[in-house]
Amino acid sequence: MHIVVVSHPKGGVAKTTSVTSLAGALVERGHRVLAVDLDPQGSLTLALGHIPQEVQASVVDVLQYRLPLQEAILSTEVPGLDVVAATPQLRHAQRDLKSQDSYTLLRSFFRPWASQAAYDYVLVDTPPGQDLLTLNALIMADQVLIPTQPEYFSAYALRYLLQAIRWVRLRFQPALAYRAFLTMYQPRYRAHKWIRARLEVTLGPGLCSTTIPVDTKIREAAIAGLPVTHYAPRSRAAQAYRALAQEVFAHEPLSIPRRVEETVGGASAS
Numbered sequence: 001m002h003i004v005v006v007s008h009p010k011g012g013v014a015k016t017t018s019v020t021s022l023a024g025a026l027v028e029r030g031h032r033v034l035a036v037d038l039d040p041q042g043s044l045t046l047a048l049g050h051i052p053q054e055v056q057a058s059v060v061d062v063l064q065y066r067l068p069l070q071e072a073i074l075s076t077e078v079p080g081l082d083v084v085a086a087t088p089q090l091r092h093a094q095r096d097l098k099s100q101d102s103y104t105l106l107r108s109f110f111r112p113w114a115s116q117a118a119y120d121y122v123l124v125d126t127p128p129g130q131d132l133l134t135l136n137a138l139i140m141a142d143q144v145l146i147p148t149q150p151e152y153f154s155a156y157a158l159r160y161l162l163q164a165i166r167w168v169r170l171r172f173q174p175a176l177a178y179r180a181f182l183t184m185y186q187p188r189y190r191a192h193k194w195i196r197a198r199l200e201v202t203l204g205p206g207l208c209s210t211t212i213p214v215d216t217k218i219r220e221a222a223i224a225g226l227p228v229t230h231y232a233p234r235s236r237a238a239q240a241y242r243a244l245a246q247e248v249f250a251h252e253p254l255s256i257p258r259r260v261e262e263t264v265g266g267a268s269a270s
């Protein structure tokens with residue numbers, strides 16, 4: 001089983017959307033997938049058809065009350081796709097992690113379980129920012145996927161995550177792999193093309209060639225509580241996420257650019 005963490009320091013770059021859509025694409029290919037919500041806002045939980053305030057069990061019970069992970073798993077409308085929900089109480093769990101200064105708590109729950117669980121992929125959604133919960137997630141991951149909008153601030157913020165990945169590799173997980181990809185990409189915008197070109201130079205093969213277009217079906221799918229692959233199977237977004245799944249789940253670990261400062265905007269920062 002493969003643990004994949006979807007992360008980016010900024011909100012609104014399509015982290016949650018990418019977790020549901022890639023999960024849908026993997027399920028279509030016959031894999032069993034567990035989606036895990038680590039955002040106290042519970043967007044992933046909602047996007048997969050559960051109301052955070054009403055769930056029987058969540059990741060909070062696992063972290064704070066040591067509920068066995070298996071008992072926190074909820075089913076979804078999509079056969080083969082399950083979810084571990086988040087609730088607003090996850091904020092307290094975040095605070096506890098901080099007071100314990102714990103980097104490996106999440107890993108201590110997920111890794112032993114993962115070795116015997118019936119899933120092929122665990123896809124983990126993270127909140128914006130880079131708190132201890134997100135670091136905990138990176139430390140237990142086999143692979144980090146980084147959705148980024150082709151906007152200056154999103155591309156600029158990437159450096160913070162790349163620095164965190166490098167730190168995790170040094171201290172915990174030398175084999176941690178990463179791939180970035182562009183979401184809501186509109187090739188007719190010059191600024192988008194420019195950002196893409198810069199990221200291609202900096203990240204090389206770390207940047208996926210697949211891009212995700214703007215597609216309103218994504219928003220409708222979230223309301224319907226389904227991955228876009230299942231809500232609108234023939235939509236442009238569904239096809240793009242299938243291509244992305246194909247691209248990101250067959251690769252070797254990549255090196256991080258020697259100077260993370262070389263990411264977009266580096267010149268003005270140095």
Ligand SMILES: Nc1ncnc2c1ncn2[C@@H]1O[C@H](COP(=O)(O)OP(=O)(O)O)[C@@H](O)[C@H]1O
Binds near residue numbers: 184
């Ligand atoms: N490819 C897309 N086309 C159109 N809207 C999108 C696309 N990807 C994401 N969105 C919308 O952008 C918003 C932010 O996406 P979300 O996945 O919640 O980002 P994050 O989890 O990074 O905060 C949501 O309203 C979502 O529906």
Ligand SMILES: [Mg+2]
Binds near residue numbers: 016044
């Ligand atoms: Mg989100």
